[in-house]
Amino acid sequence: xxxxxxxxGGTVSVGALKGAxxxxxxxxxxxxxxxxxxxxxxxxxxxxxxxxxxxVEDWLIIPAYVRDSPPR
Numbered sequence: 001x002x003x004x005x006x007x008x009g010g011t012v013s014v015g016a017l018k019g020a021x022x023x024x025x026x027x028x029x030x031x032x033x034x035x036x037x038x039x040x041x042x043x044x045x046x047x048x049x050x051x052x053x054x055x056v057e058d059w060l061i062i063p064a065y066v067r068d069s070p071p072r
Contacts, residue, residue, distance in 0.1 A: 033069070040065045 040061060048054045 036065070 043061065044058065047058050
């Protein structure tokens with residue numbers, strides 16, 4: 001599976017996943033999304049409910065998380 005194609009039709013692999021199959025990419029991305037979701041959820045819970053100090057950075061992390069989530 002080609003990650004990107006250059007203007008001459010050649011494939012360009014990216015970083016640590018160079019030469020990886022699509023299954024390898026999924027096995028890497030799914031656990032990372034789970035960890036990211038847990039981190040954001042725990043931060044919102046702790047800052048919003050436990051300490052009640054929900055700041056600007058906490059509001060900004062929500063659209064950043066949604067924007068960087070995989071397409072549905």
